[in-house]
Amino acid sequence: MNYTNTAKLAVAAAALSLTACKKSNYEGGNTTILIDNTVAILKELQGSSTALSVTAGIPQEIVGPQGTFLRFYPNSFRDNNGNVITSGNVSIELTEMYKAGDMLKYYTSTTTSAAVLTSGGQVFIKATIGGNEVKVNKYGIGFPTNLTPGTGPRELFFGNTYAKDGMVTWGGSDGVLGTKVLGPGSVSTSSVVLTAGDYYMFDSCTSFNWVGCHHPYSGTGQNITVKVKLANMSFAGNVWSTAFMGLSAQRVATTMYQESFDRETQTLTYKGLAPTGVTQKFMILVPYDKNNWYYYKTEQPITDGMTIEATMTKNSKDEMAATLTAF
Numbered sequence: 297m298n299y300t301n302t303a304k305l306a307v308a309a310a311a312l313s314l315t316a317c318k319k320s321n322y323e324g325g326n327t328t329i330l331i332d333n334t335v336a337i338l339k340e341l342q343g344s345s346t347a348l349s350v351t352a353g354i355p356q357e358i359v360g361p362q363g364t365f366l367r368f369y370p371n372s373f374r375d376n377n378g379n380v381i382t383s384g385n386v387s388i389e390l391t392e393m394y395k396a397g398d399m400l401k402y403y404t405s406t407t408t409s410a411a412v413l414t415s416g417g418q419v420f421i422k423a424t425i426g427g428n429e430v431k432v433n434k435y436g437i438g439f440p441t442n443l444t445p446g447t448g449p450r451e452l453f454f455g456n457t458y459a460k461d462g463m464v465t466w467g468g469s470d471g472v473l474g475t476k477v478l479g480p481g482s483v484s485t486s487s488v489v490l491t492a493g494d495y496y497m498f499d500s501c502t503s504f505n506w507v508g509c510h511h512p513y514s515g516t517g518q519n520i521t522v523k524v525k526l527a528n529m530s531f532a533g534n535v536w537s538t539a540f541m542g543l544s545a546q547r548v549a550t551t552m553y554q555e556s557f558d559r560e561t562q563t564l565t566y567k568g569l570a571p572t573g574v575t576q577k578f579m580i581l582v583p584y585d586k587n588n589w590y591y592y593k594t595e596q597p598i599t600d601g602m603t604i605e606a607t608m609t610k611n612s613k614d615e616m617a618a619t620l621t622a623f
Contacts, residue, residue: 335462337536340586341401341617345391345420352425353382362392364419365495367436373423374431381430389422394440396542396549396577397623404455404464405551406510407569412517413466415547416441416450416496416509423504434502438495439509448511450496455506463551464506513548517571520600522552524580526562527607529590537582539566541598542623543574563603572599579623580606581616589616593623 348366350356352373358366366388373381393399394417399406402420406413417439423430439450451469458465496509522539539552552568564580579593592606611619 335403335457337583338401338403338538340583340613341620343401343617345389348388348390350386350388352384352386358388360390360392360419362394363440363442364390364392364417365436365438365440365497366390366421367438367499369433369435371433372435373425374433376431378431380433381425384425386430387424389420389424391420393418393420395621395623396547397621399549400540400542400551400623401617401620402464403462403551404506404549405568406466406508406513406547406549407517408453408466408468410569412513412515412548412550412569412571413453413508413510414448414513415549416511417547418455418506418508418510420506421504432502432504434500436497436499437501437507438497441494441496450509450511452498452501453508453510454503455508463553466506466508466510469510513546513571515546515571516573517569518600519567519569520572520598521555522566522578522598522600523603524564524566524592524606525603526564527605529608530562531557531559535564535582537564537580539564539568539578539580540620540623541568541570541579542577543571548576570598573597577623578604579620581620582608584610587613589613591616591619593619 346360348358348360350358350368353370355370356368360366370382371380373386375381391402393402393404399415399418404418406415419437423432453466453469455464455466457463501507524539535557537554539554541550541552542548548571550568550570552566552570554564555567556565557563558565566580575595575597577593577595578598579591582590584590589611590608591611592608594604
């Protein structure tokens with residue numbers, strides 16, 4: 297997806313006009329809701345990735361700021377023709393997501409196409425040489441357990457953005473359980489000094505990009521529809537928004553997509569795969585422009601077909617990013 301072009305389309309087409317407020321930067325006269333602008337708009341709330349580097353052809357270990365452990369072997373990297381790369385500096389772009397709110401900012405959902413997952417963390421990894429992306433044969437990866445309170449087994453899952461709105465969802469597990477081991481100890485090269493602790497370690501990870509340390513959720517999950525009626529606002533134009541649900545203790549993060557907006561009743565309708573029958577966090581976000589956002593959050597049992605009445609609160613972009621991180 298071309299995120300730059302998508303963002304331009306979102307600005308031109310969302311036509312978000314709020315009564316009693318100044319004209320929105322999204323005003324453009326086209327009232328078509330762009331479901332696939334979600335990724336581009338959420339990029340406004342994302343932080344920077346971590347830049348690391350290794351030398352191809354020799355064994356090396358590096359650690360990300362939040363503790364993600366990467367172990368590269370002499371044959372880890374290969375070019376597009378399948379040839380092992382044995383020399384040269386490899387730039388590693390690492391994005392770590394251990395909190396549910398951080399997962400949601402990157403529009404990832406702890407679900408496969410048919411099941412809800414609990415998470416022990418997830419990352420995005422990109423490797424390049426001279427600006428050209430390189431492939432991987434295999435490498436080791438470890439996810440620190442101190443950042444995710446859930447316990448139990450974990451397996452590797454690999455993500456994709458095949459969904460129509462660009463949401464990251466996860467394919468099936470490779471079935472190999474991570475080995476829970478004592479971590480590498482104090483690592484002075486990390487911006488966060490790590491003390492010895494448990495990691496979920498995988499010695500043979502065969503993919504870059506979206507990599508998750510997950511396990512199927514033991515509770516009930518299903519595709520649900522939730523409606524949200526705006527109580528204190530009236531949007532005269534079209535509305536783009538998204539909704540999030542989460543179980544903090546189990547590290548379940550579900551992103552729901554907006555299916556429709558009823559202007560007459562000021563009601564948003566969302567659909568998605570989520571846990572049911574339990575109390576969980578629920579939040580909706582409505583961008584007014586790139587620097588101002590409206591949101592509503594609650595914590596309550598969420599059931600299929602329910603309607604929630606929402607009193608919206610305004611945040612700046614930085615405040616919204618912090619609110620979502622704390623979700």
